[in-house]
Amino acid sequence: MLYNKFSNYLKEKYGAKVYKLPLNLPVTCPNRDGRISSRGCIFCGEEGAGFENLPNFLEIKEQLKLNSRYIGKNYKSEKFIAYFQNYTNTYLPLEDFKKYINDALAENIVAVYISTRPDCIADSYLSFLKEIKQSKGVDIVIELGLQTVNYHTLKILNRGHLLAEFIDAVLAIKAYGLESCAHYILDIPMDSMDDVIEGARILSALGVNQVKCHSLYILKDTVLGEMYERGEIQPVTMEEYIERAVLFLEYLDPSIVVQRLIGRAPEERSLFCNWAMSWWKIHDSIEKKMTEENRYQGKKFDYLNGRAVNGISEKV
Numbered sequence: 001m002l003y004n005k006f007s008n009y010l011k012e013k014y015g016a017k018v019y020k021l022p023l024n025l026p027v028t029c030p031n032r033d034g035r036i037s038s039r040g041c042i043f044c045g046e047e048g049a050g051f052e053n054l055p056n057f058l059e060i061k062e063q064l065k066l067n068s069r070y071i072g073k074n075y076k077s078e079k080f081i082a083y084f085q086n087y088t089n090t091y092l093p094l095e096d097f098k099k100y101i102n103d104a105l106a107e108n109i110v111a112v113y114i115s116t117r118p119d120c121i122a123d124s125y126l127s128f129l130k131e132i133k134q135s136k137g138v139d140i141v142i143e144l145g146l147q148t149v150n151y152h153t154l155k156i157l158n159r160g161h162l163l164a165e166f167i168d169a170v171l172a173i174k175a176y177g178l179e180s181c182a183h184y185i186l187d188i189p190m191d192s193m194d195d196v197i198e199g200a201r202i203l204s205a206l207g208v209n210q211v212k213c214h215s216l217y218i219l220k221d222t223v224l225g226e227m228y229e230r231g232e233i234q235p236v237t238m239e240e241y242i243e244r245a246v247l248f249l250e251y252l253d254p255s256i257v258v259q260r261l262i263g264r265a266p267e268e269r270s271l272f273c274n275w276a277m278s279w280w281k282i283h284d285s286i287e288k289k290m291t292e293e294n295r296y297q298g299k300k301f302d303y304l305n306g307r308a309v310n311g312i313s314e315k316v
Contacts, residue, residue, distance in 0.1 A: 002290045003249050003297035006210070006259040014110050019075055020083040021067040024056040025100060029088040030120065036160040042223035043157065043216070045269065056086075060103035068108070082106075083113045090116040090125050098128055105132070111139035113181070118144050118169040119161045126176040133178065141210065142173050143181040149199045153190045158223070163202075170206045181210035181259065186248055187241045188216055189233055196244045200251035205304060211256055213248065214263035215241055215282070218272040225271050238275040238282065245286045246295050254298030261286050 010018040030036045054063045068080055082104035090097060104112055112132070121142070133140045144166060148154060151162045166182075173180045182203055186196055203211060216235060218228045227233045236244070245261055252258075264279040274282060290296060 001296065002287055003252075003258050003261075004254060004256060006257055009257045014079050016079050017075065017077045018079045018081060018110060019071050019077045020081045020113065021064055021071060022054075022083050022085045023060055023063050023067075023100075023104060024054055024058075024086050025060075025084060025089055025092070026056040027087045027089060027092050029117070030091055031117070031158070031160040036119075037158060039158055039223070041157055041159055042227070043219070045219040045222055060100055061106065064104065064106050064109075068106075079108050079110050081111045081113050082109050083115070085115050087115075088117050088120050089114050090120045090122070094124055094128070097125060101129070101132060105136055105138065109138060111141060113141045113143055115143040115145070115183075117161065118146065118166040121169040121172055123172070126172060126178065129178055130176045139179065141179040141181055142169075143183060143210075143212065144169055146182045147185045147214075148188055148191055148195060149202050150188075150191050150195045153188055153195070156190055157188075167206060170208060174207060179209040181212060182208050183212045183214060184248075185214045185216050186244045187236045189236060193244065193247060196248050197251050200248045201303060203256065204251070204253035204301060207253075208256060210259055211252070212259040212263075213245060213261050215274055216272075217263065217265035217270055217274070219265065219269055220271055228271055235272055235275075238277065238285075242282065242286050242289055246289055246293075249290070249297040250295055250300045251303075252297055253301055254296075256297075258297070 007017075029040065032038065032040045054066060058066075064080075064082065071077060071080070084100070084104075089100075101112060112129075114129075121144075129140045129142075132138065145159075146166050147157060147159065149163055154162050170180050170182075184199055184203075188195075218224050218233075218235070224233065228235075241262075249258070262274065262279050262282050265273045267273060
């Protein structure tokens with residue numbers, strides 16, 4: 001097995017094909033509304049990450065109905081994940097959050113995935129989600145936007161949080177018996193190969209359950225887009241992205257589920273996206289490189305659990 005692929009994990013766990021149904025809430029982000037900053041992350045467009053979402057004025061049950069009808073028909077899926085995808089989905093009053101989550105617990109929903117920021121995780125929300133998991137029998141996965149473990153880069157990206165908040169969020173999620181997923185951009189130009197390796201090492205040491213790898217896309221009308229147009233930032237090559245992805249996987253705990261190897265963005269709103277190459281071709285190139293070079297997830301996962309003293313008893 002080259003890596004712990006998400007589709008295989010879902011089929012093994014739920015006994016059928018399972019697809020995410022994206023849900024769009026009328027929420028914003030503390031990095032946009034002035035609580036932390038009004039600038040937002042330098043790479044984030046006005047629509048956030050929900051490029052293919054239904055309008056957020058539709059009720060959750062209606063969004064589920066429409067998306068399940070389309071995805072179930074086209075991908076022959078009978079079980080689904082309710083995925084609160086866009087912006088910061090725990091950044092709203094607790095009672096409103098409870099209502100949205102309860103509305104998402106429709107028939108054939110086996111899990112709820114919630115995308116949010118590391119600094120928007122609180123005990124009251126986690127306690128409610130633990131109760132939902134236990135009473136309704138659905139899995140709860142909280143997807144945290146991290147992007148990099150380099151705190152200098154986090155400042156440049158204007159994330160509004162540093163690494164400590166991410167560590168705190170993962171530990172809190174774990175304490176409540178819930179699961180976590182980290183979003184990680186592998187090819188941030190300010191990051192080196194060492195940063196990519198350290199990212200895999202930190203995610204592994206924390207026991208993150210899943211990871212979602214992204215390539216850096218540059219949208220129009222963003223701070224990052226302006227930097228790109230002024231020549232202040234130069235994307236890494238596609239070959240380097242592929243190598244970074246393989247290296248990241250080699251250092252990653254093999255038990256961590258990999259949701260994706262590369263992301264995508266709408267071409268009409270992008271100044272740069274995936275080297276003008278189809279995402280699946282890059283995906284296939286990553287797998288091809290791993291196969292040809294005998295590289296796989298966890299190959300270099302040998303750095304935890306007292307590495308320096310392993311076997312020392314036999315030597316004394």
